[in-house]
Amino acid sequence: MAETQESVIRGICGRFANDRTRLMDILLEAHRRLGSVSGEAVDAIARAVSLPRVEVESTLSFYAFFSPRPRGRFVIRLCNDIIDQMHGAERVGRAFREELGIDFGATTADGLFTLEHTPCIGMCDQAPAALINDKVVTNLSSDRARELVESVRASGDVEHMKLTLGNGNNSHPLVRAVVRNNLRERGPVIFAPLVRGTALRKALAESATEVIKSIKVSRLRGRGGAGFPTGMKWEFARAATGENKIVVCNADEGEPGTFKDRVILTEAADLVFEGMTIAGYGVGAATGIVYLRGEYAYLLAFLESLLKERREAGLLGRNILGKQGFDFDIRIQLGAGAYICGEETALLSSCEGKRGDPKNRPPFPAQSGYMGRPTVINNVETFCCVARILENGPGWFSSIGTNDSTGTKLYSVSGDCDRPGVYELPFGVRVSDLLNMAGAQETAAVQVGGASGQMIGPKDFGRTLRFDDLATGGAVMIFNKQRDVLRVAKAFMDFFCEESCGYCTPCRVGNRLLRERLGQVADGKGSPEDLAYLQKLGETVKATSRCGLGQTSAQPVLTTLRSFRSEYDRRVQTRPADLLPSFDGAAAVAMAESLAQRRSVYFGK
Amino acid sequence: MSGEITFTIDGTEVRGQAGQSILQAAAMASIYIPHLCAKRGLTAWGSCRVCTVLVNGRPQAACIQPIAEGIVVENDTEGLRAMRRELIEMLFVEGNHFCPFCEKSGNCELQAMGYRLGMLAPQYPYFFPVRDVDASHPDLFLDRNRCILCARCVRASQELDGKNVYGFVGRGADKHIAANAANGLVGTDAAVTDMASEACPVGSLMKKRVGYAIPIGQRMYDTKPIGTDIESGSARAQAGGGR
Numbered sequence: 001m002a003e004t005q006e007s008v009i010r011g012i013c014g015r016f017a018n019d020r021t022r023l024m025d026i027l028l029e030a031h032r033r034l035g036s037v038s039g040e041a042v043d044a045i046a047r048a049v050s051l052p053r054v055e056v057e058s059t060l061s062f063y064a065f066f067s068p069r070p071r072g073r074f075v076i077r078l079c080n081d082i083i084d085q086m087h088g089a090e091r092v093g094r095a096f097r098e099e100l101g102i103d104f105g106a107t108t109a110d111g112l113f114t115l116e117h118t119p120c121i122g123m124c125d126q127a128p129a130a131l132i133n134d135k136v137v138t139n140l141s142s143d144r145a146r147e148l149v150e151s152v153r154a155s156g157d158v159e160h161m162k163l164t165l166g167n168g169n170n171s172h173p174l175v176r177a178v179v180r181n182n183l184r185e186r187g188p189v190i191f192a193p194l195v196r197g198t199a200l201r202k203a204l205a206e207s208a209t210e211v212i213k214s215i216k217v218s219r220l221r222g223r224g225g226a227g228f229p230t231g232m233k234w235e236f237a238r239a240a241t242g243e244n245k246i247v248v249c250n251a252d253e254g255e256p257g258t259f260k261d262r263v264i265l266t267e268a269a270d271l272v273f274e275g276m277t278i279a280g281y282g283v284g285a286a287t288g289i290v291y292l293r294g295e296y297a298y299l300l301a302f303l304e305s306l307l308k309e310r311r312e313a314g315l316l317g318r319n320i321l322g323k324q325g326f327d328f329d330i331r332i333q334l335g336a337g338a339y340i341c342g343e344e345t346a347l348l349s350s351c352e353g354k355r356g357d358p359k360n361r362p363p364f365p366a367q368s369g370y371m372g373r374p375t376v377i378n379n380v381e382t383f384c385c386v387a388r389i390l391e392n393g394p395g396w397f398s399s400i401g402t403n404d405s406t407g408t409k410l411y412s413v414s415g416d417c418d419r420p421g422v423y424e425l426p427f428g429v430r431v432s433d434l435l436n437m438a439g440a441q442e443t444a445a446v447q448v449g450g451a452s453g454q455m456i457g458p459k460d461f462g463r464t465l466r467f468d469d470l471a472t473g474g475a476v477m478i479f480n481k482q483r484d485v486l487r488v489a490k491a492f493m494d495f496f497c498e499e500s501c502g503y504c505t506p507c508r509v510g511n512r513l514l515r516e517r518l519g520q521v522a523d524g525k526g527s528p529e530d531l532a533y534l535q536k537l538g539e540t541v542k543a544t545s546r547c548g549l550g551q552t553s554a555q556p557v558l559t560t561l562r563s564f565r566s567e568y569d570r571r572v573q574t575r576p577a578d579l580l581p582s583f584d585g586a587a588a589v590a591m592a593e594s595l596a597q598r599r600s601v602y603f604g605k
Numbered sequence: 606m607s608g609e610i611t612f613t614i615d616g617t618e619v620r621g622q623a624g625q626s627i628l629q630a631a632a633m634a635s636i637y638i639p640h641l642c643a644k645r646g647l648t649a650w651g652s653c654r655v656c657t658v659l660v661n662g663r664p665q666a667a668c669i670q671p672i673a674e675g676i677v678v679e680n681d682t683e684g685l686r687a688m689r690r691e692l693i694e695m696l697f698v699e700g701n702h703f704c705p706f707c708e709k710s711g712n713c714e715l716q717a718m719g720y721r722l723g724m725l726a727p728q729y730p731y732f733f734p735v736r737d738v739d740a741s742h743p744d745l746f747l748d749r750n751r752c753i754l755c756a757r758c759v760r761a762s763q764e765l766d767g768k769n770v771y772g773f774v775g776r777g778a779d780k781h782i783a784a785n786a787a788n789g790l791v792g793t794d795a796a797v798t799d800m801a802s803e804a805c806p807v808g809s810l811m812k813k814r815v816g817y818a819i820p821i822g823q824r825m826y827d828t829k830p831i832g833t834d835i836e837s838g839s840a841r842a843q844a845g846g847g848r
């Protein structure tokens with residue numbers, strides 16, 4: 001038995017040339033074949049790729065989709081993020097538990113099923129949603145959950161689940177997903193038709209510096225959240241000394257409430273690949289990597305097939321479109337369940353086969369990124385804009401949107417509204433306009449930019465969505481008057497505690513402290529001093545954290561303290577000076593009694 | 606990349622060499638910036654964040670941030686002291702630090718930092734985590750209750766000993782220090798004479814059978830606060846110009 005495992009592992013490592021930088025792929029494949037990666041398997045991998053054992057263990061233990069312990073043949077991961085909670089995820093969870101006879105975190109005795117929770121899987125517009133192995137299931141109800149378990153049990157295969165396939169490419173034979181695009185508004189940039197190769201052909205007719213100039217003139221800013229000017233980023237990478245430059249597409253899309261890249265990859269992936277190829281030409285790179293979040297593994301075969309078609313059409317590979325000396329190809333790197341890997345330097349660590357720890361800056365990726373090479377990293381949507389700018393011209397692009405924010409933006413709209421989904425709109429629309437389009441009523445709060453964004457109330461609904469006002473990577477989560485804003489903030493803090501990489505003190509510890517105190521306040525067990533405590537703690541986490549995760553993770557607390565102060569004030573209570581509201585006397589007595597194993601003489605009832 | 610760089614720390618003009626971090630240049634100028642994970646002779650790591658300073662108004666980790674001409678660095682301000690105290694308190698409540706009976710007490714950089722920054726008791730609730738002790742090795746032990754995840758052992762083993770004894774396993778709150786063997790430290794090539802065995806700032810990676818050898822009152826930080834060597838310039842003399 002141990003023998004066969006060793007030979008399976010040796011085979012897998014061999015397929016990746018025993019290359020330690022491909023450890024992610026090795027571990028993913030080992031899980032597909034063996035279900036989990038045991039201690040002996042870790043030893044075998046370490047031997048095969050010549051890594052210290054602890055480094056293999058380090059990577060293995062970092063990602064939620066990996067496991068050192070045996071799991072069921074079918075792993076059900078139910079999203080328990082806020083949007084799913086609002087749409088009945090708890091009922092669905094109960095149905096799964098009852099049908100399987102196990103709790104979350106457990107595996108059935110027959111070794112068939114493991115049940116887990118997972119943060120946002122990018123299906124918020126069709127929540128509650130879950131993954132069963134690589135398959136996505138959406139719009140779940142208790143009945144549907146039971147039915148799915150039964151059908152997997154009966155057929156012994158996820159491929160035979162009864163599914164109604166979604167629209168567009170979701171029903172492509174290589175995708176076969178129930179996912180719906182919910183594409184509510186098509187704009188001229190991302191979701192206009194593209195004739196494969198048009199933009200690239202125009203780019204290759206210019207010099208590389210002219211291409212970068214076009215991007216600069218268009219005033220394109222990154223769509224991944226930070227809004228860095230794309231042309232400037234490319235210029236740095238082009239100017240950087242170093243061989244074998246790299247272009248990376250960030251398709252990790254892990255920000256709760258964000259799912260627009262999913263729809264791009266389903267319906268406009270060609271535009272993405274075209275943009276990446278143009279970037280390769282612009283900065284002088286021959287290699288492209290798409291970092292695709294593990295939750296979107298259902299799109300992998302389809303995306304690979306598109307890459308193959310592009311190779312066959314001479315749009316990837318050597319001497320592209322006959323341009324002598326311009327070689328460029330793309331590979332897809334799958335992630336394995338770690339939000340932090342969307343942070344660009346953590347993403348690079350992951351691509352190098354390591355745990356997804358962010359790297360220290362400087363050096364910045366444009367100087368020294370993937371394997372120390374100059375690297376350009378852009379969001380999926382950014383690459384689409386690039387291709388369109390080359391196709392239609394920078395002037396055309398910059399005429400759309402506002403002065404500081406040119407072009408269109410995709411919004412992932414979810415929560416309390418009639419028409420959740422993806423909207424492509426020019427920059428500068430008002431929040432209230434978007435709420436109307438989405439059919440939102442009685443809206444009390446909107447979370448702009450996902451968990452790390454900001455929570456705004458009605459007095460800010462007249463503000464506009466653009467970089468210099470309300471910036472967002474695309475998430476717009478809507479909460480009506482029935483929702484408890486503090487509970488929403490608490491759910492976001494749960495998310496950050498789960499997803500912190502653990503590298504730096506403020507993020508690893510501070511977020512847990514924030515969550516704990518916020519929870520107390522939300523439960524009505526807070527005192528007025530707790531608000532100052534939360535404010536100060538939040539500011540410290542924000543100021544001292546090492547990467548963007550910790551620098552924004554206190555936002556749910558800080559922005560609700562700002563916009564929903566009355567919600568806090570309403571709940572905290574003043575008590576006599578010597579009594580903390582969080583102190584539960586009866587519980588303390590009960591605990592003391594159980595430790596002492598006798599009733600209290602003074603307090604016992 | 607040659608040449609001197611001039612900048613200020615709390616208004617004092619400091620000269621450094623291109624390529625130095627703010628922390629290094631400050632130490633050369635006998636200015637102490639509190640730090641825990643940084644250690645002379647090891648590459649910078651940037652995890653504790655205690656060295657946070659303001660550079661032209663923006664928070665940066667002094668051990669990572671390179672010096673640049675004309676930057677204005679704020680270090681010893683009430684605001685930064687308060688933030689650093691909060692970070693130290695976080696490290697205290699995250700682990701199980703029972704100083705009164707810890708072998709490292711008095712020689713511990715975390716404890717000394719608590720004193721220097723004026724921490725009385727943590728304002729945060731304790732986590733009281735359950736953590737494993739690895740006592741498998743004949744000469745060394747790893748008491749994870751006191752580990753602050755600074756990676757000084759990891760780096761010392763790799764960079765100074767040419768070994769790979771230590772590494773981190775787990776993510777977020779589960780992150781912990783681990784040995785490069787399934788059966789713990791005993792399965793590795795760790796030796797008591799390794800530089801890594803001297804690297805731990807707290808009482809986590811310790812040598813067996815030497816605890817409490819120096820009586821209370823005569824331990825390193827019993828007499829002088831942490832950072833005194835830098836402020837007195839003796840650290841500079843020791844480092845022989847480098848850091």
Ligand SMILES: Cc1cc2nc3c(=O)[nH]c(=O)nc-3n(C[C@H](O)[C@H](O)[C@H](O)COP(=O)(O)O)c2cc1C
Binds near residue numbers: 224252253377378
């Ligand atoms: C915790 C964290 C998660 C992130 N996740 C993503 C992501 O999923 N997709 C993305 O494009 N950018 C993400 N970013 C931003 C990236 O670090 C980076 O700024 C971006 O990919 C750059 O591309 P752009 O300039 O085209 O926006 C994340 C940042 C942080 C701090």
Ligand code: SF4
Binds near residue numbers: 707
């Ligand atoms: S390691 Fe230091 S801080 Fe921790 S218990 Fe020991 S003396 Fe106290």
Ligand code: SF4
Binds near residue numbers: 755758759807810
């Ligand atoms: S054992 Fe000591 S040196 Fe190693 S990471 Fe923990 S605290 Fe740092």
Ligand code: FES
Binds near residue numbers: 124258
């Ligand atoms: S899929 Fe559950 S919140 Fe996004």
Ligand code: FES
Binds near residue numbers: 643650657666667
């Ligand atoms: S000393 Fe700089 S982060 Fe620890």
